[in-house]
Amino acid sequence: MYEKSSDEERLDHRKNSVKPLMDAYFEWIKENAGKTGLDKSSKLAGALDYSIHQEQFLRVFLEDPKIPLDNNDAERSIRSFCVGKHSWHIIDSKNGAEASAALYSIAETAKANDLKPYEYFSYLLEQLMHYPRNNVPDDELVKLMPWSEELPDRCRKLKTR
Template identity: 60%
Template sequence: MAGWLISVYRYYLKPVHLTMKKQLIKSKLLHCDETPFVMPKKSKQYMWVLHSPGKGGGPPIYLYEYLGARNGEVIQDYLEGYKGILVTDGYQPYHTIMKNSNDITVAGCYSHVRRKFAEIVKAAKKGEKLTPAQEIAAEAVKRIDQFYHLDNKFKESSDEERLKNRQENIRPLVEDFFAWVKTFDSKTISSTKLRAALNYAKNQEYYLKTFLDHPEVPLDNNDAERSIRKFCVGKHNWHIIDSVNGASASALYYSIAETAKANGLKPYEYMRYLISELIKYPREKVPGDELEKLMPWSESIPDICRKKKNKKK
């Protein structure tokens, strides 16, 4: 069965993958994340996911990619030609990409910052007084939660209103937060975890402020984390991918299924329809205009593939 799936990918679905990437690169906002997996006889391998949330007129796309290693070169090569904002965690190669390109801006993730402080607070024993380190961590969590609270009030507002709220109400709090973080001298902090959390926040400051000037940018990279988590759940079931072709095929099938769902399609019905149309053409010889009609976001997709919309009462 695995061999059949790989063959279908190699003979018919590769052009679909390339067409999805072509559309993805047009997006002005991308989320990016990666996760390791096991491939026998090779060093640790990585699956990447890039997610376009569909803002700015383009369709929502989830594109999983087997790029092998986890380094700046592979993702920089992959993003060649991209012009927009990349929402990521604090992985340094993303920042290097930004420094090497005039077209890419990196936005940081407050969820990662908050998590480091929240873990310190969670270590507090119930009923006992917080330690000095835990009190500092609790204050950091409180401050970050305030950013989210104020921003969520304008979740359904226009970009203009969201930007105004961020500039007038959230920016002062963000500036105060980083000024407060910098009051702590790492050398005087005895808690290793608190020292790491404070240093992480300080080092990410530039990227964590990107959202203030871009109303379409979220405060975190949770979209990509949720996307890559689906692959993580799967890998605990099948444990290994034992070939490069298998990894590439897996990436494509995940991409089709998740993008289909994001565009209101039923993955199984859509996959059946997609393959039934592709086999009408010689292998990898599907005309570009016909491929566009088969994409998950195309209006040409038949109703049998679409989820029924819930009727409002």
């Protein structure tokens, strides 16, 4: 329901509901960061200090309705990448690491555009075989991008209602 709100409704909700909570949080942080008896080298003191120094950045979402309230989508999108890193000890060269990073980037971009990564990779390889290495015309590359309307249906996830 919140995602279908207009930018104005989203900002209004944030200013009326979330901003007072943010104000109270930072007030509490500033009160407690300065308390005597708090070990300045503790993790709590470090966290309080971090919040104080990042306040202007932590409040940006109150002014821009397009900024999400959390980073759950970003966390979800890198989860498979983080799980995969346990196997990366077999990548022992810079070229191997760069190739892996490129493939992960393409796969995650495909997912973000509601494509089936395996089908999309298959299609890319089929199409790229027709051109010399590193010499694909720009207008053809545009057609291969994950957001291209020209991709075949087999690459797209089925839309569920």
